[in-house]
Each structure stands twice: as C-alpha cells, then as structure tokens.
Amino acid sequence: MTGRIVSLNTSAKKGVRKKPVKEVVMKTEYGIEGDGHASSEWHRQVSLLALESIKKMQDKGLDVKPGDFAENITTEGIDLPALPVGTQMILGDGVKAEVTQIGKVCHTKCAIYYQAGDCANCHPDIFNIKKKTTVHFSMSRILKSEFCGVCHLKIAFPLDDCGR
Template sequence: MTASSNSQGPKVLSVSQSSKHNFSKDQVESVLLVEGLGVDRDAHSGTTVQHVFRKRFHPTEPNLRQVHLIHAELFEELAQDGFELRPGDLGENITTRGIDLLNLPEGTLLRIGPDVVVQVTGLRNPCRQIDRFQTGLLKAVLPRDSAGKIVRKTGIMGIVLAGGRVNVDDEIRVELPAGPQRRLKCV
C-alpha cells in the first residue's frame, strides 16, 4: 500500500514484510515493530543476525539489520535509467519520502508515528542477487562519486528501540545524535 504523494514532511510511503528470505517483500497495510527484534513476522526479525549468508559464518552477532528503510526518491532516480521498482521490491520494510536517509549519521533516531523509534545502524550493502531481479541494477545502485569511491544507494538499516505499529502516511521525525557524528558504514 502506497501513500498519496501530496505529503508535506517526511513520511512513510509504504510498508512491507515477508516471513521468508525472499529478495522482495510484500506490501501490507501496516507492520508491527517489536523492540529489540524488528518487524514482527519478518524473516529478518531477531536479536542475532538473520541474514542468510552472514548467519552461516557469524550466527551469534547482534542483529543490526532489524529494519531496512529505502527512500522512494531512489526508485524515481532509477526509473530515469529504465528500471521499474515498487516499494518492497528491494527487500525494504519501510519506504520513506522526504528524508535523505543515506546521509544520516550513525545513531540517528527515526521517530515513526506516535510510538516507534528506530536507531540507524548503517548502510545496506547490496549483493549480486539484485542483478537477478533486474539486470544491471547492481551497477546502478553502486555508482562511484567524483573521487572514485563507491556510493551505496540501497537504503539503511536500523534496530528497534521502541516498538509499535507503522502505517502508511505516518510522519517521520529525525533526531540526530549528540556529539561527533559518524558517517554510515555497511552493516
């Protein structure tokens, strides 16, 4: 389910989940975020790492990828290059509009709706599966900047500090961390 496009401030455009480790997630009316776990009934929910590849090698690491967020503006950017993407297609749980997610510092708090607080932990690092979804998409979401450094565009990851229901059109408030701010790294 996707929100109307006439919203003023940062909003939730869409929410998605999947109980299986599929590449894409299904759009739903709302998702329930559970403190310390992630999205209820989602394959990536848990206190320890749930990513299939990472779990094989580091099964006891803390799950810093409980919630995956992508900015809808990425889909519009990629459409200019001929890619057709809908919310949930890249496996995100929350599709946002009006927030520069990729430039938030580590530790930023995203207050979503009346109750939910997600703490930003890092960038999502896309894998080769993205090219199986649409040929050439991996290169499009991993361009290089003017200095030759890779720019990862496939969203951010976070952990749930305060649970609750997230609905389409919920307002998102950004609270930057105090003190020195650290750029996001892959988690």
C-alpha cells in the same frame, strides 16, 4: 527533519522482494513480526529506503516499486543517507528507532541485480571511479560502520569517501 512513510513492506524470508502490507507489528529489539530480517541477534532489524531512490531507478528504466529493494519502510522527504549512525527517530505512531547502519552489505546477487544487469546500475554513485579506495576492509569493520557499504562483496568505501 520530517518526512512520511509511503509503504510498509515485509517478506517471510530473506533474499526476496518484500510486498507492501497495510500494517505491521514492531517488536522492541526484534523488528517487524513475521519478517524474514527480524531478529534479536543483530543490529539491523528494520531497513528504510527513500522513495526518491526508487524513482531514480525508475527514471533509468527499471520496473521497481516500494519493497523491491527489500526495505521494510519506504519513506519520502527524508535524506536517509545523510542521517548519521546514532540518529534517533520516531516512526508512525510513536515507534522509536535508531540508525545503526548506513547502507547494507549485499551477500548475494539480488533480484534487482539481475534486472539492472550489474551493481553499477543499482548504485551508480558508489561505482564512480573517483570514489574507489584500496583501504582493506573486513566484515567486522563494515558492521562497526567504518565503511558505508560493499556491493556483492567486491568493494567498500570509507565513510568519508562515499559521498553520503
């Protein structure tokens, strides 16, 4: 699968939209130098989001652009949710990366939440009633990728039931 990088985005702290930048410095087992999410303490140093996902939100009337969902790398032409955990990829000029998690856990209501009105607008496929589950989940199970995600700590879905 081949795609392209359309935007590189960083922010000095967590919880804010990232701003597009011309270049970044990737540090092994750390992430993007100067980015608020970079850390050698966890498995998700860099996040990716497809431009196609951003366009879906724009089609719903949201004023969003690359970086607004706090992704470091905005891609085009790659079905990111279809990549299984463990997928190896080459980014840009030979940076090796591995998919360690699909989706992310929202710990607080983000800026997009307030613009969209609720999580169902941000993640409409997740909030399809047919996909809800009563399976018990915990942060440790989510971090082990047993679930595809939880939005604002309200619901989670087993990997085989999230349509990704």
